[in-house]
Amino acid sequence: MHAVCSDLEGVWVPEVWINVSLKTGIEDLKYTTRDIKDYDELMRYRIKILKQHGLKLKDIQNVIATIRPLDGAPEMVSWLKKVTRFIVVSDTFVEFASPLIQQLDWPTLFCHSLVVDEEGNITGYALRQKDSKKKVVQALRSLNYQVIAFGDSYNDISMLQEADNAILYNPPENVVDDYPQFPVIHDYTELKKYLLPHFGTG
């Protein structure tokens, strides 16, 4: 019996913050962990910028709701929900992910959450736990599932390393160079072809 864990951004939907920056016209929101390595620093910076522009959670959710999943993503997610135990594992926040997960017809999502005050302002965030992606794979393995994991970036590596089978899906070149041990797959057709033999009959 197998289970599949996948990243969200870069695999099923575009990068959220880059799109939020483009759609709101707020340049300062375009930075990612590639620019500010420390995630806590980056998130505190984003929350500060949102506050400066008077943007509440609802405003950001409305912007995120205009982002569309990648071509073919809903169909591929729908297939995975039918043929395996499929969990989306993300370092984003459930409140930001919801408008996108809705467009993927609500697969199960494990991620972090925001702290929002009574007026709807984002005041902070709560990480579910440290090593959150890796721990999901460990949890599924503790349930006797063979875990297949895929993601596109550095924050997926610990999840990939913990899985029985792992794939870099559409990764940037530097990730491929740093982790040559993982097979690289570029589109859903190729991904399905890779997964089918691993699913076997179970």
Added chain:
Amino acid sequence: MHAVCSDLEGVWVPEVWINVSLKTGIEDLKYTTRDIKDYDELMRYRIKILKQHGLKLKDIQNVIATIRPLDGAPEMVSWLKKVTRFIVVSDTFVEFASPLIQQLDWPTLFCHSLVVDEEGNITGYALRQKDSKKKVVQALRSLNYQVIAFGDSYNDISMLQEADNAILYNPPENVVDDYPQFPVIHDYTELKKYLLPHFGTG
């Protein structure tokens, strides 16, 4: 952050084997763990009866596909998928559950699997693991989720005992008598009312 685990039969769909017995007219398939306490003995008996009647997996799946979810179940499952991390945890087999899970629009299901030969005959079964329901709660707790669990029968008790909050959903009287510590809920409206304050804002 919370997660919800629920049983399948008796909570979202009727008892499968009783219905398979009714719909096929095969009396010998109506027995459940209430009649034959040892689960392995019961399953080996069922597989023998299926073989005697020349019934393949596909035949049973066709029968199961005619069973309908309980009134209001698809709507309640749909709501749970949106507002929490929702996992159906069952002691049935993925091959039997699929025609029902499909009618619930494919929530994530953790259960056991059948052994099927090349001709489509059911030749055995593979339990995912011992204490499979309890271990799902432990796995979700290891991911830092507060787990709310509900089920209707004896095989749910270890899951309920492991959860942060637990409910007996529409249980038979003997289960209520044996486990008076769990609140008893009888319909989805009442269930939703119970769950909402537990979800809080997260």
